[in-house]
Amino acid sequence: MNEPDCPWCWKMETIDEFGASDVIWRFPHSVALLGMWQFYQGYCVLVSRSHATELNDLPTDERRAYLDEMCLLAQALQTGYRPHKLNYELLGNQVPHLHWHLFPRYLDDPERMSAVWLGIDKAEREGGAWRRRMETGREERATTAAKIRQALQNLGAPQA
Amino acid sequence: MNEPDCPWCWKMETIDEFGASDVIWRFPHSVALLGMWQFYQGYCVLVSRSHATELNDLPTDERRAYLDEMCLLAQALQTGYRPHKLNYELLGNQVPHLHWHLFPRYLDDPERMSAVWLGIDKAEREGGAWRRRMETGREERATTAAKIRQALQNLGAPQA
Numbered sequence: 001m002n003e004p005d006c007p008w009c010w011k012m013e014t015i016d017e018f019g020a021s022d023v024i025w026r027f028p029h030s031v032a033l034l035g036m037w038q039f040y041q042g043y044c045v046l047v048s049r050s051h052a053t054e055l056n057d058l059p060t061d062e063r064r065a066y067l068d069e070m071c072l073l074a075q076a077l078q079t080g081y082r083p084h085k086l087n088y089e090l091l092g093n094q095v096p097h098l099h100w101h102l103f104p105r106y107l108d109d110p111e112r113m114s115a116v117w118l119g120i121d122k123a124e125r126e127g128g129a130w131r132r133r134m135e136t137g138r139e140e141r142a143t144t145a146a147k148i149r150q151a152l153q154n155l156g157a158p159q160a
Numbered sequence: 161m162n163e164p165d166c167p168w169c170w171k172m173e174t175i176d177e178f179g180a181s182d183v184i185w186r187f188p189h190s191v192a193l194l195g196m197w198q199f200y201q202g203y204c205v206l207v208s209r210s211h212a213t214e215l216n217d218l219p220t221d222e223r224r225a226y227l228d229e230m231c232l233l234a235q236a237l238q239t240g241y242r243p244h245k246l247n248y249e250l251l252g253n254q255v256p257h258l259h260w261h262l263f264p265r266y267l268d269d270p271e272r273m274s275a276v277w278l279g280i281d282k283a284e285r286e287g288g289a290w291r292r293r294m295e296t297g298r299e300e301r302a303t304t305a306a307k308i309r310q311a312l313q314n315l316g317a318p319q320a
Binding site for chain 1: 213214215216223224227228231234235238245246247248249250251252253254256265272273274275277278281
């Protein structure tokens with residue numbers, strides 16, 4: 001484990017305990033997980049295997065490879081779901097271990113002109129029906145994970 | 161001009177009309193602009209010179225070069241402002257022409273655990289004092305732009 005107190009390091013260390021509806025793909029430099037807010041059907045989190053706070057904390061080659069993996073995952077989401085737009089976000093405000101949020105955005109989302117965090121913040125504050133709306137996709141999580149995995153396979157994405 | 165109806169294409173085409181407090185750096189593949197929400201001191205927008213909706217719409221070499229430029233700008237912000245954390249976001253929900261938002265986050269921001277869009281949404285809805293708070297940095301815009309420019313120069317950033 002890189003950093004014993006880091007929840008993402010912990011998850012990377014224990015990744016074999018998570019099932020196929022959570023873990024989509026094991027890239028050489030990162031792991032793609034299916035995210036919890038499946039209102040944004042296909043939403044993924046791409047967690048760096050190395051513990052680092054900023055992209056520039058990685059060695060240049062590793063940073064470029066991680067960004068290539070992010071683009072491959074984006075391509076798989078584009079192929080699998082044909083979203084209106086993708087949102088790519090690396091924040092780390094709560095857990096400063098590099099992880100990309102990839103949110104597919106769709107034309108039938110009345111809030112598609114805004115950042116996803118307004119809706120997610122409401123889900124976290126209010127819970128209830130709004131939270132269920134934000135967590136629930138149009139298909140089972142296992143189906144979504146399998147679809148993205150298949151798209152990555154078709155793209156010849158590298159695996160570790 | 162790439163796309164006559166695209167506001168970012170228009171700005172790229174007329175970039176010489178903007179002053180040194182707006183235009184920070186002309187990279188080969190993108191232009192770094194000082195953003196309007198200077199509560200996040202040093203906030204920049206890095207606009208692709210090519211009109212494209214998704215990163216994967218760029219040729220691979222150009223995409224990698226654009227991401228390298230993004231990391232150089234991030235490095236300049238880290239050197240110039242030593243933020244607690246950087247937020248990297250490529251959304252395009254309103255204008256689907258590739259542009260990175262780079263938001264430095266600081267420890268004295270009571271909302272530092274949340275995405276910036278909650279505060280910005282409030283500024284756009286309410287205006288007034290909150291909007292002024294979000295637009296106003298701790299220094300003049302020209303000073304901020306000059307500081308980031310100097311940091312890029314020290315890093316040997318490529319110019320076009």
